[in-house]
Each structure stands twice: as structure tokens, then as C-alpha cells.
Amino acid sequence: MRARLLAAAATALTLLLAGCSGDGEDTERRVTLRFHSLAWQKESVEANRELVAEWNAAHPDIRVEYVQGSWDSVHDQLLTSFEGGEAPDIIHDASDDLADFAYGGRLADLRGLLPERLTSDIPRQSWETVTFGAGVYGVPFLQEPRVLIANKKILDSSGVRVPTALQPWTWAEFRQVTKELARTMGEGKYGVAWPLKEPVSVTLNLGLSAGGRLFHRGADGKVTIEFTDDDAVVPGIIHDQVNTDRSASRTTLGAGGSDTLPGFFGGKYAMVPLGFSYRQQIVQQAPKGFEWTVLPAPVGSGGQAQGVSPQTLSVAEDSRHKREAAQFIAFMLRPANMVRLAKGDWMLPTGTRALADPALRREKDGWAAGAALARGLRSAPAQSVRGYPEWKDKVATPALQEYYSGAIGEAELRTRLVKDGSLVLARYQR
CATH class of the missing domain: 3.40.190.10 (Periplasmic binding protein-like II)
Known part of the structure; x- marks a missing residue:
């Protein structure tokens, strides 16, 4: 046992x-x-x-x-x-x-x-x-850089200079090109369609090419907002294309990028500024025989800098x-x-x-x-700004949407971005 x-x-x-x-x-x-x-x-x-x-x-x-x-x-x-x-x-x-x-x-x-x-x-x-x-x-x-997706047939037939990475359009040249394209394309058609349902990142990130920063961090680590002449370049061009030149479609200001593609494929818009990844949708959705090309975004005093x-x-x-x-x-x-x-x-x-x-x-x-x-490609201007989501949603988005539509002028835009925006950021920097 x-x-x-x-x-x-x-x-x-x-x-x-x-x-x-x-x-x-x-x-x-x-x-x-x-x-x-x-x-x-x-x-x-x-x-x-x-x-x-x-x-x-x-x-x-x-x-x-x-x-x-x-x-x-x-x-x-x-x-x-x-x-x-x-x-x-x-x-x-x-x-x-x-x-x-x-x-x-x-x-x-x-x-x-x-x-x-x-x-x-x-x-x-x-x-x-x-x-x-x-x-x-x-x-x-x-x-994802932002690029210009262009209708190659319209671009080639217009006779305008086609930009390259080494010789991109300046912002002033871009404005003139869209005016010329709209003129040659005819009534009801536009040189460019800006899809600006979410206007803030587009404005700030492309603004780096014109020398704009908007947000400035001091030695104490606190962020201040300054809307300088450089910051006004890109939003000013878009505003003038829509409201002065009529070379940009007003109806796409509240649209997303995908919403502009049917009109682009149909020849209503010669160019659409889009994120680089939209090329996949274009490959999948473009009609047979449609020719398109990728162009660099315009540049200013900041060169080809672009926020991402x-x-x-x-x-x-x-x-x-x-x-x-x-x-x-x-x-x-x-x-x-x-x-x-x-x-x-x-x-x-x-x-x-x-x-x-x-x-x-x-x-x-x-x-x-x-x-x-x-x-x-550089860090987006608002990258490390505490309170940016609230500033974007409550201040910048409505202000830019109203400015681009022509409802307010540059002075009012400046006041709202700086004065109202500073009140928002102050709560995050105490």
C-alpha cells in the first residue's frame, strides 16, 4: 500500500x-x-x-x-x-x-x-x-502631400505652362492660370474646384509655401496667433478665385474631395486640389479614356514647404x-x-x-x-498646439467658410482667427 x-x-x-x-x-x-x-x-x-x-x-x-x-x-x-x-x-x-x-x-x-x-x-x-x-x-x-489633379486634355489644349516639381506655379501664376482655363473652357466651367468642407488644414498646410505660420511659440512655451501678410496669401487667392475671378466653383466650397470627382470627370473643373491618396479613387472611378495628371501645389516665398x-x-x-x-x-x-x-x-x-x-x-x-x-513636407503649423481641435471646430472652420464664400472680408477673418482664437487657446495654456 x-x-x-x-x-x-x-x-x-x-x-x-x-x-x-x-x-x-x-x-x-x-x-x-x-x-x-x-x-x-x-x-x-x-x-x-x-x-x-x-x-x-x-x-x-x-x-x-x-x-x-x-x-x-x-x-x-x-x-x-x-x-x-x-x-x-x-x-x-x-x-x-x-x-x-x-x-x-x-x-x-x-x-x-x-x-x-x-x-x-x-x-x-x-x-x-x-x-x-x-x-x-x-x-x-x-x-500625404496635397497636389493638383488636372484634366490633361484641358491643360494641354489651353496652352498654359505646365508646372513641374522643379518649376512649380507661383500662387499668383496659379490664379492667372485658373482665370485663363475658365475663360477657354466656357460658361459654367471652372479652372479649379476647391473642396473645402474641412478648410482649416488645407489653408494652414498650404500656407507654409507662402511663408505663413499663424501659430508662434514663445520662449515660455506659450502659443500666440498672428495673422500676417504671409498667412493671408493662400486664403486670399482662394477667396479671389471664387468671388472676384469666378474661376473657382462656389458650390464645391462645402464639399468633400470625393464630391468633386464627377464634375472633374465630366470636364466641369480643369483641376482639383486633393490629397495624394485620392489617386486611387480616380483610377477606380475615371471613365475609360479619361486622361489625368498630378501637378505640384503652387509655391510662394516659403518654396515647396507644405504642412502634413x-x-x-x-x-x-x-x-x-x-x-x-x-x-x-x-x-x-x-x-x-x-x-x-x-x-x-x-x-x-x-x-x-x-x-x-x-x-x-x-x-x-x-x-x-x-x-x-x-x-x-514639414510639420503642420498646428501640430503641437494644445486646444487646436476646439479652435478648429469653433473658430477657424466657420470663419474660413464664411470668408471663402464672400460673407466676410479679410479684416473680419483676421479678427476672428486671432482674437476669438486666442481666447480658446488661453484655456489650454494656464
Whole structure:
């Protein structure tokens, strides 16, 4: 009996030890990370899901769960998850949405967590978009310049000078060109259609090319608003095209970019200023035989500088596995993977090695034209301004919409952006 009890005890001990060192131990050691992705285009979603699957196959102890998110109201969605203690480990967002989260302690400082291979491959001006105070709170990986999508047939037949990356139009020349195009196209047609349902980022980001900044940070770290003559150039051109020259369509001022495409395909508009990624819609929707081309945005005293707010990957401060989350981000943003993500979203990668890939340098579909603009991309003027979302929604958007429609003049626009805007920002800088 005693021998049988000893044998049973030994068997039980063996099974217990086997359980501790087998599947149970693996389960306890396995890390699970949640990746909240905002990819929405079919090719982009596929690229993201494929990369997650490849990571999981190679890292059985660090599993990533893909969580599909949406760009609609992403700031409020993230804020709710942060406050509820349910923030995802890895967060896909845009750099102009990070300031409040970074300053509010919601995002992890990534300094020291990323490999030198990644940090050295992304240019300094891109890192500036995710630097708040002394910390780095995201990795910028996709960026989208604004370009002119033009009807090639109309442009060629008009006889106007066609701009290139080396010799773009000036803003004054652009105004004259749209007047000439409208004249030659005939009644009810326009040289350009500005889709300005969301006018603030368009105005500020293109304003850098004319030397405009609007926001100025002092030595004390506080931000002030100044509407200078340089800041007035781009909004002034748009206002005059609509209200004075009649070379820009009034009806598209409240429209989104996609809303202008039917009129563009139908020959109603010679050009439409759009984000670089809209080329995918044009390829998919353009009538058979329709010829289009990608042109650089006009320039002023600031040259080809243009503000962008890159897509970013961040790590939640509350994540218990920050180092593993950073390792996944580094994997996602290897040069070859960054190319896959860029192609999926029809955007430009921030990484210099990815940007040099031949697939992103071809003339077809305007890839080369966009890649030629990458060097001039800069941090959007409002990038690190606390309170910017409120300033944009409550002050800048209605003021610019009224100005572009002709309801108010430049003096009133200046007053509202500066005076009313300063009251909003003051609440965030106490």
C-alpha cells in the first residue's frame, strides 16, 4: 500500500511539474497586444492584417490582436478608451491628434524603445510631428502631400505652362492660370474646384509655401496667433478665385474631395486640389479614356514647404508591455513593410529607404510626382498646439467658410482667427 501511495504521489508530482513547464507556462508567459488600426481602404486593411499575421507566426509568445477602428471621431473614441482604462496597446492615429494625449500623459514616450535602424531612417522633420515637449509619442510612417489633379486634355489644349516639381506655379501664376482655363473652357466651367468642407488644414498646410505660420511659440512655451501678410496669401487667392475671378466653383466650397470627382470627370473643373491618396479613387472611378495628371501645389516665398500630419503608431502609457509593443511597431515599419503600407493607402512613406523603392517612383498614377514633393513636407503649423481641435471646430472652420464664400472680408477673418482664437487657446495654456 505504501509503495502504491508513493508511486501515486510521484506520478502526481510529475504531472504538476509537467503542467508548470508545458502549456500552462507558455500561456502565462504569452503577451497579448491589441492593435487599434484605422486602415480603411481594402488594400490597406489587407496589408495591415497580413503584417499582423506574419508577426504572430514569427512571435508565438507576443501575440497581436487586430482591432478595426475608424477615422470617424477617433479623438473621442480614444479619449473614452483612455478614461475607461481600456486603451489599446498600439494606437494608429494622425500626428495632429496626439498633442492633448501626449501632454495629458496618455501616450508612452518612445525614446529608448525604438531601434536605431528606424529612428535614423525617418527624417528629422517627420519626427518633429510627433515630438511634444521633450518626448516622442508616436512613429510617423505615412504622409500625404496635397497636389493638383488636372484634366490633361484641358491643360494641354489651353496652352498654359505646365508646372513641374522643379518649376512649380507661383500662387499668383496659379490664379492667372485658373482665370485663363475658365475663360477657354466656357460658361459654367471652372479652372479649379476647391473642396473645402474641412478648410482649416488645407489653408494652414498650404500656407507654409507662402511663408505663413499663424501659430508662434514663445520662449515660455506659450502659443500666440498672428495673422500676417504671409498667412493671408493662400486664403486670399482662394477667396479671389471664387468671388472676384469666378474661376473657382462656389458650390464645391462645402464639399468633400470625393464630391468633386464627377464634375472633374465630366470636364466641369480643369483641376482639383486633393490629397495624394485620392489617386486611387480616380483610377477606380475615371471613365475609360479619361486622361489625368498630378501637378505640384503652387509655391510662394516659403518654396515647396507644405504642412502634413502623418499617420502614426503610438503606445499607450497604460500598456503593461511597452517594449513588446515598440518591437511590433518596428516590425511593421521595416522598409519593405512600409512600402506595402504606403501602396495600400496610396500615400508616401516617411522612411527614406522605403521612399526610394522603385514601386513608389514610377510615373504611372502620379507616384513619381508625389515622391518629388517629399523633401518639402514639414510639420503642420498646428501640430503641437494644445486646444487646436476646439479652435478648429469653433473658430477657424466657420470663419474660413464664411470668408471663402464672400460673407466676410479679410479684416473680419483676421479678427476672428486671432482674437476669438486666442481666447480658446488661453484655456489650454494656464
